[in-house]
Amino acid sequence: MSEFETTGLSITLFKPTITVNTATTPYSATWIPEGAYLGSYTAEVTSYQHTIQAVGGYESATFTLVCSLSDLENWVQQGLGLHVRVADAANIVVWEGFVDSLAVSVGSMALSLGPLTEIGNQVTAIYALEDTSVRPPTSGVRTRTATQEHLISETKYGLFPKVLAIGAATAAEAAYVRDLWCLENALPTTTKQIAMGMGAGEILLTFKCSGYYALLNYPYNQLPNTGTINLSTKIGAILTAAPNALFSVANSSINANALQVPAYEGDDQEGWSIIKDLVTHGDASSLYRYTCGVYADRRVVYTVVDWIITYHSRLFDPLQQVMDVNGNVIQPWATLAGKWLFTPDFMAGMDLGTNGPWGDIRCMFLESVTYTSPYSIQLQGGRADRVTQKLNQLGLGGI
Numbered sequence: 001m002s003e004f005e006t007t008g009l010s011i012t013l014f015k016p017t018i019t020v021n022t023a024t025t026p027y028s029a030t031w032i033p034e035g036a037y038l039g040s041y042t043a044e045v046t047s048y049q050h051t052i053q054a055v056g057g058y059e060s061a062t063f064t065l066v067c068s069l070s071d072l073e074n075w076v077q078q079g080l081g082l083h084v085r086v087a088d089a090a091n092i093v094v095w096e097g098f099v100d101s102l103a104v105s106v107g108s109m110a111l112s113l114g115p116l117t118e119i120g121n122q123v124t125a126i127y128a129l130e131d132t133s134v135r136p137p138t139s140g141v142r143t144r145t146a147t148q149e150h151l152i153s154e155t156k157y158g159l160f161p162k163v164l165a166i167g168a169a170t171a172a173e174a175a176y177v178r179d180l181w182c183l184e185n186a187l188p189t190t191t192k193q194i195a196m197g198m199g200a201g202e203i204l205l206t207f208k209c210s211g212y213y214a215l216l217n218y219p220y221n222q223l224p225n226t227g228t229i230n231l232s233t234k235i236g237a238i239l240t241a242a243p244n245a246l247f248s249v250a251n252s253s254i255n256a257n258a259l260q261v262p263a264y265e266g267d268d269q270e271g272w273s274i275i276k277d278l279v280t281h282g283d284a285s286s287l288y289r290y291t292c293g294v295y296a297d298r299r300v301v302y303t304v305v306d307w308i309i310t311y312h313s314r315l316f317d318p319l320q321q322v323m324d325v326n327g328n329v330i331q332p333w334a335t336l337a338g339k340w341l342f343t344p345d346f347m348a349g350m351d352l353g354t355n356g357p358w359g360d361i362r363c364m365f366l367e368s369v370t371y372t373s374p375y376s377i378q379l380q381g382g383r384a385d386r387v388t389q390k391l392n393q394l395g396l397g398g399i
Contacts, residue, residue, distance in 0.1 A: 007333065014035055016032060016083050017035035031158045031244035049371065053368050054367045056293050057213060060210055065204070072104065082098060096298075100210040111191070120162030122148075123161075125174045126142060129171065146175075153187055213272055215242065255303040276292075305338065313343055339365075344362075
């Protein structure tokens with residue numbers, strides 16, 4: 001029995017169903033992650049690790065399988081983009097995402113494919129129109145080309161919009177660079193190394209996975225919009241506009257936040273970057289800390305951080321376990337970021353005080369939780385900086 005198998009965890013893989021609508025330009029697509037079931041894996045898993053972030057949710061996961069050469073060849077052809085679901089013995093999801101890249105070790109060869117998130121199959125170029133009819137040539141206004149698409153890539157992997165910034169150019173030059181970039185980057189890259197004389201070892205395949213928040217890294221623009229809207233409404237608009245129909249407000253838990261933010265976006269900034277910036281604003285009245293992440297079933301949770309302590313961890317516990325407030329053990333793979341952890345045997349007997357966990361040295365807000373099978377866990381803490389939140393609201397975050 002492998003170490004991973006002793007945990008009761010299993011890794012289930014699905015081949016997504018991607019339907020591309022070619023009736024519109026740019027094309028639209030619907031990406032259903034849980035398409036064809038490929039199998040569940042436990043005994044074949046030699047290593048597993050995942051990270052959960054307070055801002056991001058299911059952030060990344062990496063696992064390695066021992067497999068046959070024929071299985072390896074199949075994975076290399078169809079592995080990128082697979083839907084990954086990791087569940088415990090009770091079938092409760094502990095991590096979910098998709099295969100972003102693959103690393104292969106077979107004999108003397110090391111091969112890597114991806115990352116999938118770096119491809120671009122709906123490509124637009126932004127350039128400063130160059131006027132060559134005068135001497136010397138001059139650069140004019142910011143101009144956008146039409147979108148160049150790669151249907152083979154879109155059909156296999158879904159839509160990955162990219163915007164290029166290429167500086168001063170003529171319309172023909174900008175279109176040429178756009179088309180060439182799309183041609184060379186519409187499919188995942190492959191790199192290979194061969195080390196002769198090193199001997200033959202096991203056939204190992206490592207899946208490097210990203211959480212679905214990574215598919216919010218698309219250029220988001222709302223050019224017609226003016227004025228301000230509720231911050232939470234803007235987050236919902238970004239989810240709705242994401243390509244591949246992977247997110248929806250109906251499948252999300254977005255805490256209402258009436259802090260007013262500009263509705264307009266016109267600089268091709270990525271959707272997830274905008275959301276992360278909005279999260280730092282807090283709200284108008286309390287300036288409490290907020291978090292936002294993508295969890296099981298691509299459910300986006302945007303919420304305020306409360307004052308409730310969720311976890312305990314004792315300094316002198318020989319097993320170094322995380323427990324709930326009643327002393328029940330929380331399995332390491334089930335520990336979540338975005339929660340408060342309290343160390344009760346440090347400075348024991350001291351009250352939390354009126355500020356609750358925010359100002360108590362024995363409390364830690366979990367920014368990041370990294371679990372490594374079978375039973376290792378690393379917790380990284382942080383704090384809410386209300387001054388920074390207020391500066392971000394005022395557009396002065398760089399000070």
